[in-house]
Amino acid sequence: MAKVLMKGNEAIGAAAIKAGCRYFFGYPITPQNELPEYMSRELPNVGGMFVQAESEIAAINMVYGAAGSGARVMTSSSSPGIALKQEGISYIAGSELPCVIVDMMRGGPGLGGIQPSQTDYFLATRGGGNGDYRLLVLAPSNVQELADLVMDGFDLADEYRNPVMILGDGMIGQMMEPVEFKNREGKTIQKKDWATTGTKGKRKPNIINSLYLDAEELERHNEKLQEKYNRIREKEVRVESSNLEDADLVISAYGTTARIVKTAISKLEKEGYKIGLIRPITLFPYPYDEFDKIEDTCKGVLTVEMNSGQMLDDVKLALKGRMPAYFYGRTGGMIPTPEEIVKKVKEILGGDK
Template sequence: MAKKLMKGNEAMSAAAINAGCRFFFGYPITPQNEIPEYMSRELPKVGGSFIQAESEVSAINMVYGAAGCGARVMTSSSSPGMALKQEGLSYIAGAELPCVVINVTRGGPGLGGIQPSQADYFQATRGGGNGDYYMPVYAPATVQEAVDLIGKGFDVADQYRTPVMLLVDGMIGQVMEPVELNENPERKEFNKSWATTTTKGERAPNIINSLYLKPEELELHCEKLFRKFDAIKENEVMSETIGLEDAEIVLVAYGTTARIAKNVIKSLEKDGIKAGLIRPITVWPFPYEDVKNLNEKVKNILVVEMSMGQMIEDVRLGNEGRKPVYFYGRTGGMVPTPEDIIKKVKEIMGR
């Protein structure tokens, strides 16, 4: 299949349509605007529906409605817009509805700026909304990987009846790269007898809700949700590791930052420093075992992020005090340079 040069936002949109997404509800905010633009143009061509809602709050509740009908549905936003969607995401998680959400992150807090960032890590991996819940969160490092994870995201959402997020820093949303789009993927079939639209007049309609006024019932529901989350942690962890066998220092990075880290590893090798990389592809569930099982040759761990240090908490949890953990980050839309990371590595190692 021939590759096509596409901007990240448009490539993810095309992948969603190919994966069977037929409903999109959203609201414009930079740097994700190409997603609703693409969906507004292309969804009607395949019999789908696009609505630009009056707000992010409206958009996520429209997603709730379409997901409750059993449809494949998606929304997207960027950091402050995603903050507005958190109540709806909590409702969707509580009601056990499948959907895909893309966050093309920008600098913050507040309105911040429109440059790429990874400072929404806590918001994405710690639930974001109220109550006890999680959702799978993918962090692609290339446009092609983002495309591939869209299809997987819809399948995982349907399999576990859960919202799924793609946490995409603004650079991957805006960069143009050659991608291969699978226009006719083999789609898995999922039983959606829970949906509101499958009664066919043969039974009473399903009621989809996240309200449990009796505390005993709500506790049982939360316990059920966490059995599902345990299954996701058991089956859906994804990561890439490089050079861990003989590394003296291991970098942990995701998304665009991981791409920079790969170049750093090559440069350090020329300087006689053996460095490895752990790249979480799922930032929830996090690949704790990769961090936990580092061999004795590894003396130090360096977490690199486009933030003031959020993923470092998960690295420390996985590390369990076995190795010293250091951090290097840039924030506000600033991107770490290979030179800066190399300098930090040499500082840590006393070179």
Template sequence: MTKVLMKGNEAIGAAAIKAGCNYFFGYPITPQNELPEYMARELPGVGGVFLQAESEVAAINMVYGAAGAGARVMTSSSSPGIALKQEGISYIAGAELPCVIVNIVRGGPGLGGIQPAQSDYYQSTRGGGNGDYRHLVYAPATIQETVDLVMEAFDVAEQYRNPVMVIGDGMIGQMMEPVEFKEPKKRPIAPKTWATDGTKGKRKPNIINSLFIDPQELEDHVLRLEKKYDEIKKNETRYENYNVSDADVVVVAYGTTSRIVKNAIAKCEEEGMKVGLIRPITLWPFPDNAFEEITDKTKGVLTVEMSTGQMIDDVKIAVNGKKPVHFYGRTGGMVPTPDAIVEEIKKIARGEK
């Protein structure tokens, strides 16, 4: 299969179209702008619709409408824009509608800056919207993995009738790498008998809604959603483990930070140190079982992020007090260096942390 050199944002758009996405609603914000630009140029050529909404709030509600009609639909934004979409994401989860949301993360808080960051971990995994809801969160580390996960995300969203988020820092959106567009694995997707696509005189109208006035009905609905989220945890949790069972120190990192960590681990191995890596591919569900490979030999766990330490809460829960958990990170658009990570690993190995 031929590989094509593409910028991350454009590769995401190409993957979405390949996966059958025919509607895109969004609003410009750096560093994801090449994605809506790509969709604006390419979607009409395949019979799809691109619409630049008047705001991020409008865009996510257009996604709600298209998803309710049974369309394959996507939106994208960056950090503050995703914050504005949170109410709509909660509505979509409550109404059980499939869609794909892409967040190319920039530094914050507030408008922050346009450089890469991972400081939306809480926002993506805890949900900035109201109520008891969850959505699967993919965190790819390469453009190829981003393409693969975006293509699969549409099927996953339809299988569970739930929004799916793909989160990458600004480097994922802006870097260029060779990619190929492989077919995702087939999934058991039921016919969209729930969609508001016209009765054609053959059935009663479908109603798409997340409003339940009766508290018992709402509780029943929320508990049924919880069962669905349990199924997602059971079936969709993903991670990559490297040399964890034989490691003196285990590092936990996701996205492009994990690539920097791999360079740091290579430097450590040159010096005879044994260092492992746990790379969550799904941030939710978080791969707690990946930490079962940690043995008594391990002296400590180091969480590395482009934030002030948001994933460390999930790491501590997964480690469950068996080993000390340490943190190293840069924020505001600053990127950790392999040498700095090596020094943190050495401190743990020497018992200085």
């Protein structure tokens, strides 16, 4: 299939439809509005349904209903809207329902601004709703990977009966790049015997619920969820890394920030520095073991983010105190430049070669 030049937000919609998504429920918010616009135009052409809900809260509960019927369903929003969805996301995770949730992050806290940011890392990886639940969190760094991970996201959601979050930002949502969509021929959506599709008098009713009034029963349910999250940790870690063996310094970044970091690394290598890279593609499960590959001669790990240091906590956990953890970030929608990252690396390593 030929590559097509597409805006990131629209590529998400195209990938979702190719993956079998037939229902979208959402509410407008910048910088992801091109996605619901695309879905409103294209879903009816494949027998699907687009609904602009009266609020983000209504949208996520519509997702709950559609997911419960076994349909492939998606919603999208940006940071303040995702915050409003948190109760519903907790219900969906507690009820073990598959769906894909797209978060195109913007600056915060509160309403913040409409520029790109990475301030929802805590929300996505630690859960903004109540209870001990987890989402699979996928962090693409370009439009091709964005489309690929959306398709993978629907498969992962079905496999684990769990919500999957695509964590992007306003930059990847608005940029245009060539994208080629995976061939889905022969790919079947697994049968969902648990779905509430009506019994027709042939079986007992399926019950989907996250309410357990008996404490022992709720504990068993939580233990079952934790077993599932441990399977996800064992099987689904995705990471890109390079030059960890003899690095003077390793930089860790995800999403679009990692692209800027790669440019900085290229500049530094031309000046004789040995710089490694760890780019988590899954933020949950997090690639902690990848950091064990860093040699003890390394001067430390620099985390670069468009926030005040949220992934830094996971980097510190991964390093286990073995070496220093440094941080460089921009906030409020400001984007770090390769030159700023080069300067920070030289400060850590003691100046020019």
